[in-house]
Amino acid sequence: MRSLIAGNWKMNSLLADGRERAGVIAARAGGADVCDILLCPPATLLGELAARLRGSPVMLGAQDCHAEAEGAFTGDIAAPMLADLGCSHVIVGHSERRRDHGETDASVAAKASAVHDAGLAAIVCLGESAEQRDAGGARDVVRGQLRASVPRSADSTNTIVAYEPVWAIGTGDTATPDNVAALHRNLREDLLDILGDDGAGIRLLYGGSVNAGNAAELLAVPDVDGALVGGASLNVDEFWTIVESGRTA
Numbered sequence: 361m362r363s364l365i366a367g368n369w370k371m372n373s374l375l376a377d378g379r380e381r382a383g384v385i386a387a388r389a390g391g392a393d394v395c396d397i398l399l400c401p402p403a404t405l406l407g408e409l410a411a412r413l414r415g416s417p418v419m420l421g422a423q424d425c426h427a428e429a430e431g432a433f434t435g436d437i438a439a440p441m442l443a444d445l446g447c448s449h450v451i452v453g454h455s456e457r458r459r460d461h462g463e464t465d466a467s468v469a470a471k472a473s474a475v476h477d478a479g480l481a482a483i484v485c486l487g488e489s490a491e492q493r494d495a496g497g498a499r500d501v502v503r504g505q506l507r508a509s510v511p512r513s514a515d516s517t518n519t520i521v522a523y524e525p526v527w528a529i530g531t532g533d534t535a536t537p538d539n540v541a542a543l544h545r546n547l548r549e550d551l552l553d554i555l556g557d558d559g560a561g562i563r564l565l566y567g568g569s570v571n572a573g574n575a576a577e578l579l580a581v582p583d584v585d586g587a588l589v590g591g592a593s594l595n596v597d598e599f600w601t602i603v604e605s606g607r608t609a
């Protein structure tokens with residue numbers, strides 16, 4: 361499967377550097393045979409990047425949305441608004457939102473469903489904590505999150521699953537290729553079980569301290585169909601090396 365490399369800029373970048381970074385990536389992507397690329401800047405930069413990326417193969421995504429399509433929810437952003445801006449994807453259930461905003465599997469599923477209703481693709485994030493890993497429960501935790509966070513509206517055209525062990529995010533502590541292979545194989549089996557044959561077409565991203573030095577090895581793991589990249593996506597050259605490590609077919 362063709363890889364997707366998604367850059368999650370988190371709460372980083374002002375207009376000038378976001379514009380510059382997106383412009384360089386769009387220019388490089390325009391003249392290269394590379395895998396699919398998605399940039400997920402903070403909401404403040406979505407409008408600017410939509411203009412910057414127009415006509416380029418680089419896609420635009422948001423980092424979160426509300427589960428309702430509109431209404432009295434001060435400070436929130438609805439999925440149809442993101443579609444209106446030119447987004448194609450929305451990350452939902454990132455562990456930082458689960459941790460800092462009390463998001464649960466049920467609220468993540470509701471958000472993913474709203475993303476689908478808006479005609480966009482949801483990147484549903486899952487992953488075990490260090491304590492859960494140490495207790496030997498990673499497989500069960502991740503399986504439970506998958507079943508409860510992926511809504512009934514999911515199919516291979518509108519849903520991507522990102523396995524992001526919480527202990528690997530922003531720590532420099534990456535899961536080994538063997539561990540990633542085992543978890544992704546299990547996730548694939550579960551997706552086939554939940555969605556039937558269509559489960560084979562759902563992209564499974566790995567996320568957690570992916571960088572220019574480890575990307576090629578991680579992206580070569582079976583059932584790793586791309587990466588969700590945080591810190592390293594803020595450095596254009598490092599992000600581009602990761603992009604070049606992805607499969608083009």
Ligand code: PEP
Pocket residue numbers: 368370524528529530531532567568569570588589590591592
């Ligand atoms: C992320 O934010 O999804 C992530 C994986 O971050 P990092 O690459 O910095 O670990």
